[in-house]
Amino acid sequence: MYYGNIKEFSVENGTGVRVSFFVSGCRHGCKNCFSEKTWNFEYGKPYDRAAEDKIMDALKPDYMEGITILGGDPLEPENQAEVLGLIKRIRRELPEKNIWLFTGFVFEELIYDYSVNQKIGISKEVDARNTINFYEPLIKDEKSRANTEYIREILENIDVLIDGEFMEPLKNLNLKFRGSSNQRVIDVRKSLESGQAVTIEEFMN
Known part of the structure; x- marks a missing residue:
């Protein structure tokens, strides 16, 4: 895995003061993505123990609330x-810190059991004015590439998931922690318990 940046003092990618860790590699290809250079899986530097130690050291001060992992897409299979x-490691050594993660995948496709159920995808209908007027899970045939042997454990160990691709027609600069209104700020633990996405409403207005 490669990474583009470790921002040791960040306030724009989640609540409080945080570390922002930008992972490289993304196949979503969102139009007008703010960091298109991170689509390349070899952008930046190789992720190694020194980079991990740097993240851990940056998280240690009491004023640091947690870490946000973004990209690129941290949930591309190569990165998981x-x-x-x-x-x-964060859960083991710094359990008081919270963990946020941004992904272009949606929560429903990440938790779906493809071995026993039908497959979930996303329906996007765009009207003549290029405005998306319909966006929800639906049944389709192909398995999500993000649904790997690692995904459940990743979800079980993070606090907040911001899901969904950035969609230019739904861009809104007034949104909290999101670029477009289809994206959701999800309470992961409540969502795993209920089996459906539970959003954090204070961040969805």
Whole structure:
């Protein structure tokens, strides 16, 4: 895995003062993505123990609320093993810190059991004015590439998931922690318990 940046003092990617860790590699191809250079899986530097230690050291001060992992997409299959390793180390050594993660995938496709159920995808209908007027899970045939052997454990060890691709027609600069209104700020623990996405309403207005 490669990474583009470790921002050791960040206030724009979640609540409080945080570390922002930008993972490289993304296949979503969102139009007018704010960090298109991070689509390349070899952008930046190789992720190694020194980079991980740097993140851990930056998280240690009491004023640091937590970490936000973004990209790129941390949940591309190539990134998941290293992302899980980092998350588990944070949980082990700094359990009081919260963990936010941004992804272009949606919560429903990440939790769906493809071995026993039908497959979930996303329906996007765009009207003549290029405005998306319909966006919800639906049944389709192909399995999400993000649904790997690591995904459940990643979700079980993070606090907040911001999901969904950035959609230019739904861009809104007034949104909290999101670029477009289809994206959701999800309480992961409540969502896993209920089996459906539970949003944090104070961040959805």
